[in-house]
Amino acid sequence: MNVFRMPVSAVALAGVALLITGAAAQPASAHPKPVPLRALAAGTGVRIGTAVDMAALADDTTYRRTTAREFNSVTAENVMKWESVEPSRGTYDWQPADDLVRSARAHGQAVRGHTLVWHSQLPGWLTTGVADGSIGATELRGILRNHITTEVKRYKGRIYQWDVVNEVFEEDGSLRNSIWLQQLGPSYIEDAFRWAHAADPKAKLFLNDYNVEGINAKSTAYYDLAKRLRSKGVPVQGFGIQGHLAIQYGFPGQVAENLARFEKLGMQTAFTEVDVRMILPVDEEKLATQATYFRGLLDACVQARRCTSFTVWGFSDKYSWVPGVFDGQGAATLMNEEFARKPAFAAVGEGLAEGA
Template sequence: MTNFPLPAVALMGAALLVTGVAQPASAHSSQPAPLRALADRADVRIGTAVNMTALADDTTYRRTTAREFSSVTAENVMKWESVEPQRGTYDWSKADALVRFARDHGQAVRGHTLLWHSQLPGWLTTGVADGSIDAAELRGILHDHITTEVKHFKGKIYQWDVVNEVFNDDGTLRNSIWLQQLGPSYIADAFRWAHAADPKAKLFLNDYNVEGINAKSTAYYELAGRLRAEGVPVQGFGIQGHLGIQYGFPGDVSDNLARFAGLGMQTAFTEVDVRMVLPVDAEKLATQATYFRGLLDACLGSRSCTSFTVWGYTDKYSWVPGVFTGQGAATLMDEDFVTKPAYGALREGLAAGR
């Protein structure tokens, strides 16, 4: 969930902007159709990452999450450190709560994430570091983790981010504990194990800085092609979409989607937000709207793109200020749940359809 400067290209025209008076998302009968209704007509799921503490404690957040989105992703509570904090001891309570919420509100669930180099439990990283967990045992642990988690949610997850952030920006494999201990075959293993545990879930690669055609996205394209040729069930490519308006909008987004579609894969935007250097002003919000709309238009322009997920929708609970000093305002709504031009831009794009 990080982002680095992207190659500069010309910004999209001002015609994409949506103007008008912003209204709180919690307004009642006078409010226009929510995003999910427009997305349904456009044959795409519109999703959000969900902060489970906010979902439990904030009535406005809970109501807005249910109203606006047809898909939800666990922001943190399906990650390894959350579900297996102690070896062999699983805690599904918060993840199960999200699945129940989704069921009660007619929402699909994206699983995030089975295999990552970050947010691993301390017992695992310490064991690898001190040598008490060797390569053979680590492979068994990984198999058991993926199998146990996917089986637990079998039939309840429509897309899984199976392997997350395995390449560097230059297209080389990330030097994670997985690569160091298991070699590159761990990627294929993870997909095979996940598919065996739930054959109906769509299985995705997922990363940041892969919106356009560059060394990193090309590495994924080549990897996916090789694995699929070997019969490995790599079925989707997830583009996170963490952008910043201080960098140019990524080029060749539609062409990038098209080449993965050419492999017979689904695509999805999985973690979209668009941050800015604070303070906020009208010009920055207008630019932000063009970035959100540009990614959405690319998705709607590709039949392979099945979902468009924002990484949180209100600045009240955004991860950005805690990671990028002096930056923020990255979501569709401010801290009071008042919609921004970016929310209107998505409404307009979804209403236009495919």
């Protein structure tokens, strides 16, 4: 449960901003040392996290130092996904994921697992086998069970939250017509949670999706699903809101109310993949709007009773996924390509300081 927050004056916030950015109208030698986000988060009850690009972690010293300094939670951006851990059937490549877990332990960071069941980034041997009929429904169910059990057991006790089932609904609230739904029917969702729980009973198990920040058809479908499964004793313990926003579409409404309804079911909540993209080029007005979006989601988390983590999907535009997916858009993270802090970085720091 997050602690009660006393109001903070504008003067105090200005002081916090200086500590966060290290900026002040004084000689550089007199600048106060910036306070890391993870230190500001310490009194909030919320872990501050980032997705980690393992190639950047290995090759970029600034990236590596910033990851260690600023965050107390990390998520594998790609290296725990199925196509990465089992590229050939029965042949596993755990090294990159192991490296992340090892790095996290060395730097006092908790690890979020991402993701066990998804319609995307599946290994070719699996999708081809289903498509040509050489893998039937019964065998597929066994393959899925083995995948979940093997991966969760490998990291048992070292992952505090798992995104078990990822992106299973369409925008209208209907189930996504994935190979899992086509071959196994909707029961695969329940099965996945039961298998993951059996493999690591202490990890918190999450549903996870995008465009579910506020109350809408999609988030309501998740609410109804979670309520139904929990009434059957299925260990659905958390709801993950990705938080991929864009300033041109406006800030979502009823975010706090959405968190509250899941928490009333006895579930944890988390923001799991936050970034805020914009149409390029960048200008000061866009950066200011971006900062309010990051702060809006963070405040909703800090003020909620059971929101346990706030994870940004990368922290530098140098390694952001956005430009490669959204043509003409980018600048979606807390830092630019040179690791200079944007207004959004200060906004997150101020929000954490207030929350403490």
